[in-house]
Amino acid sequence: MRMSKKLYLAIGILILFVGIGGGLFWYARPSENKGDDLAAQQVVERVPVIVGVLIPQTGPREDVGEEMRAVLDLATEEVNRAGGVQGRDVVLKYVDSGCDPDTAQRAMRELIDVAPAAIIGGICRSESLVAARIAQGAGVPFISPAAAAKEYSEIGNMVFRFVPSEVQEGEAAAEAAAKATSTRAAVFACAQDDCRALADAFSNALAVRKIPLVVSGTIATSSQxxxxxxxxxxxxxxNFIYLPAGREEAQLFLDALSSSSLKAAVYLPRLEGEESFRYASNTLVYELRLSNPDGTIILQKLAERGWGKGFLSQTTYRSYDILKKLADALTLSSVNNLKTAEVFSKISDWQGVADRYSIDPQTGDLLKASIVPVIVPNQAQ
Known part of the structure; x- marks a missing residue:
């Protein structure tokens, strides 16, 4: 019996030494094997972070899509030069929305297939709603610099936007109209659905305030x-004109207004802060004003890259800011193993963007839409 215990003890000690020896042998294995493991880890770290971009590369807003691509490429280059996302480069995957819901649906399916970390886009109303619903269903954060549809923020917690809803903006414009004396309002909107939705929201807000709407219709596209x-x-x-229209249409309208006898206030819900825009000298023009990145610096950087235009839309400026803050959110998401959408409502940088744009980071809604008068030089004298 005693011999048996000693035998068991000896066997146990032998097994222990064999285990230790095996571990030491594995640790001291040839360096090329350890190098393979390290190389594999480095390969994983070099896998790029894909960000989807849904923009109109064809159709009625093709010009905005062209601007956004130039600015997003610039922002991405700067992010990658600064180290990317935890050492991984950001790569943009562009698809064409065509400002059309069917085209946007196909494009979003293409984006979801490449497993993007997030998607930026949504310029036109119908495409934004379709795209946001697909992104929400796939669990991919979707951030729009321009989506104004009221239903947008009701889609879910993966959906964000950087502008007020059409209802909020209509309310803000109606408030401005209510402050004028004996207001007789008019609205001319472009034929696209987002312009019509803005016009309807303004008309409804006027009705609540019992302000007469004396003229309404679709804005013409010719000087005549x-x-x-x-x-x-x-x-x-x-004497108060609400003008949800494109830049060219609005400019034609203001030029014609300037040469007429009509003195009126005009609110431009789609043209906040447009550079090189000519305002009618006999008109008080209102714009929605949001704080945006310094456009002069961005334009200068683009000019160095061969960009020929002297102005950009505010939607484009916001896209630049969105990409930069998205990179911050993705970096923290990678570090903390949190979903990007969760990080959006937590990190200080994103909170800063939310405050700057007066956006509720939990819902994506703009908390308060406000408009300010643009002082035209002729009026200031």
């Missing part, structure tokens, strides 16, 4: 057609 619309405004004594 707009001239006829100005005459209608004059005959109806309109």
């Amino acid at each position: 057609g707009i001239g006829a619309q100005i005459k209608t405004l004059v005959s109806n004594r309109a």
Whole structure:
């Protein structure tokens, strides 16, 4: 019996030494094997972070898509030069929305297939709603610099935007109209659905305040057609004009207004802070004003890269800021193993963006839409 215990003890000691020896042998294995493990880890670390970008590369907002691509490429280059996301480069995957819901749906499926960390985009109303719902269903954060549809923020917690809803903006414009004396309002909107939704929101807000809407319609696209619309405004004594329209249409309208006898306030819900925009000298023009990145610096950087335009839309400026803050969020998400959408509502940098744009980081809604008058030089004298 005693011999048996000693035998068991000897066997146990032998097993222990064999285990220790095996471990030491594994640790001291040839360096090329350890190098293979390290190389594999480095390969994982070098896998790029894909960010999807849904922009109109064709269709009615192709010009905005072109601007956004130039600015997002610039921002991505700067992010990667600064170290990327935990040493991984950010790579943008562009798809064309065409400002069309069916095209956007196909494009979003293409983006989801490449497993992006997040998606930036959504310029037109219908495409934004379709894209946001697909992103929410796939669990991918979707951040829009321009989505104004009221339903947008109701889609889910993966959806963010950097502008007020059409209802909020309509309310803000109606408040401005209510402060004027004997307001007789008019609205001319572009034919696209986002312009029409803004016009409807403004009309509804006027009705609540019992402010008469004396003229409404689709803005003309020619100087002759707009001239006829100005005459209608004059005959109806309109003095507050809501103008959700594209840049070219709005400029034609303001040029025609400047040469008319009509004195009115004009609110441009789609053209905040446009550089090189000519304002009518006999008109008080209102814009929605959000704090944006320094456009002069961004334009200078783009000019150095061969960019020929002297202005950018505010949607484009916001896209630059979104990409930069998204990189911050992805970096912290990687470190803390949190979902990017969760990080958006936690990190200080994103909170800073939310404060700057007056956005509730939990819902993506702009807390308060406000408009400010643009002082035209002729009026200031």
